[in-house]
Amino acid sequence: MTGIFSGRARRPVVALFALLFLLPLVIAWADSWEGLRDAFRRITSVEARFVQKKTLPMLSKPFVSEGRFFYQAPAQLRWEYDRPVRSILIMNNGAVKRYLREPGGWREDAGASLTAMRVVLEEIANWQQGRFDLNPHYQASLSTDPEPRVTLIPREASWGKMIRRIELTLSREQAGVMKGVRLVEDERSFTDLSFSQIRTNRSLPASLFVSVE
Amino acid sequence: MNAMLRHLAPLLLLLAVGACTGLKPLTPLDPARKTAVLEGCRRPFLPGSYRLVHALETVMPDGAKGTAIGILVADSRTRGFRTALMTIEGWVLFDAEAGETLTVHRAVPPFDAPAFAAALAEDIRLAFFSPGGEPAAWGEGEEGALVCRFERADGRLVEVTTLRDGDMGIRLYGAGQELLKRVKMAPPQRSGLAETLEIRGGWPPYTLRLRLLESEALDNDSGPAPAATLPRGGEPSGHESGSEKGKRIP
Numbered sequence: 120m121t122g123i124f125s126g127r128a129r130r131p132v133v134a135l136f137a138l139l140f141l142l143p144l145v146i147a148w149a150d151s152w153e154g155l156r157d158a159f160r161r162i163t164s165v166e167a168r169f170v171q172k173k174t175l176p177m178l179s180k181p182f183v184s185e186g187r188f189f190y191q192a193p194a195q196l197r198w199e200y201d202r203p204v205r206s207i208l209i210m211n212n213g214a215v216k217r218y219l220r221e222p223g224g225w226r227e228d229a230g231a232s233l234t235a236m237r238v239v240l241e242e243i244a245n246w247q248q249g250r251f252d253l254n255p256h257y258q259a260s261l262s263t264d265p266e267p268r269v270t271l272i273p274r275e276a277s278w279g280k281m282i283r284r285i286e287l288t289l290s291r292e293q294a295g296v297m298k299g300v301r302l303v304e305d306e307r308s309f310t311d312l313s314f315s316q317i318r319t320n321r322s323l324p325a326s327l328f329v330s331v332e
Numbered sequence: 333m334n335a336m337l338r339h340l341a342p343l344l345l346l347l348a349v350g351a352c353t354g355l356k357p358l359t360p361l362d363p364a365r366k367t368a369v370l371e372g373c374r375r376p377f378l379p380g381s382y383r384l385v386h387a388l389e390t391v392m393p394d395g396a397k398g399t400a401i402g403i404l405v406a407d408s409r410t411r412g413f414r415t416a417l418m419t420i421e422g423w424v425l426f427d428a429e430a431g432e433t434l435t436v437h438r439a440v441p442p443f444d445a446p447a448f449a450a451a452l453a454e455d456i457r458l459a460f461f462s463p464g465g466e467p468a469a470w471g472e473g474e475e476g477a478l479v480c481r482f483e484r485a486d487g488r489l490v491e492v493t494t495l496r497d498g499d500m501g502i503r504l505y506g507a508g509q510e511l512l513k514r515v516k517m518a519p520p521q522r523s524g525l526a527e528t529l530e531i532r533g534g535w536p537p538y539t540l541r542l543r544l545l546e547s548e549a550l551d552n553d554s555g556p557a558p559a560a561t562l563p564r565g566g567e568p569s570g571h572e573s574g575s576e577k578g579k580r581i582p
Contacts (some may be wrong), residue, residue: 131495175424176381179383198421217420219399233398
C-alpha cells in the first residue's frame, strides 16, 4: 500500500497526532494551582545550570554570575556559583551554610547576609514543591499568557519596601520545572535567574548537600 | 600590685602600640624628585569618574568572615559616590549615596546602623579619593618608603606611602596622631584601580578585603560610557581586558 499511510510515512503522522493529543496535557499542567502542585510533587530532584543577571541603576549592564543549581526533595538545596566569585550555598535540614573559594581552599562564610539567605532558600524549597501560596506574606497569582507564570506580591507594605514582586516562569514543555525567576526590588533593580540544561528526577549524591567537594 | 599590672597590661600594650603607630619624621629628598614622588602618591586614587565592582570580604573582631559584592560609582572631582553591597545571590543589603550629605536608600539589618554607613563612607573616601593636591610634607619614611602627608580640614592627617616593592599604603591619623584606619594595596596598574586592597580600622576593629572584578571609566560629560567591560556573561577576552575603558578580572 502506498500513499500517506504507508509504513514509512505513518510514523511521523502518528507522532504528530500523539503530540496534538498530548499538547493540551503538557500545557495544562501549569493552568491551575492543583496542576502545579501535582506536577511539582512528581519532581524528586532537579539539576540545572543557571545564569544570574543583576540589574541596578548603578550598573550600565547587568552583573552576570553563573553556576549550577541542585534540589533534592523535600528541602535540600545547593546553589553553586562558578563565576565571578566561586561560592556554594547549601541548605540541608533547615541549616544554611555558605562556602567561599579562596587560594588556600574552601572556607565557611559567616556573614550577616546568611540569615536573609535562609529565608530565600526556604522559599525556593517551597516553590520546588509547588507550594507557591504557602507563605502568608505573599499574594500568589497564576497567569498563562504569554507563558505560565506565578507572581508573588508582598501583602505587607514593610515587605514591599524590600521586594516588590517575584515572578516565577514555568516551562511549558517540562511539567514541574521552573525555567526562570525574577526578583523585583523596584522597577530598575531586579535579579533574573534563568535555568538551562534542566534534568529532573535523577539520583543525586547525598554528599552534594553536606559538603562542598 | 602584680594583679593591678596584669589588669592594666592590655591597656598599656594598647597605648604602646598606639604610640608606635604615630607619625615619624620624614627624611628630606632631593627636591628634583618631588614631581615623581607626588605622582606616586596620587596613584592609589581614582583620577575621575569610575564604576567599580569588587568582591568584598569582611572580617569581624571575632574572626568571622563574610562575603559580598560591592558596587561603587565614584567621581573623584566632586568626591561624591553611590555604593551598594549585595550578596553573591544578588540580594541588595545596603545602598547609599554621598554628596554633600550621606543618604541611605536601603539598609537591611545589621547594615542599618547609622555608624555603619558613616564608617563605610569614610573608608571609601580614604581608599579612592585623593586627600588633596599639595602635601603638607613629603620625603622618605621607614625602610626607604616614599611618603606624602596631607592635612585635612577636620584636623586629621592622611599619609600615602609607596614601599620599595611597589605596594602602597594609606593611613588616616586623628588630630592626636593616633592611627585610625589604614589601607594596603597591590601596586595599581592604573590609578585608583588596584586589583586587591585591604582596609583596616574602627573600634571594634574590622577588616575589609576588596578584589576588583570589573572597572569602567565613565564619560564625565555625558553620563556612563557605553563601553562594556565584558561581553554579557562571557569570558574576558584579551582585547577587552586590555581595554582603556575598563576590564574585568576573573
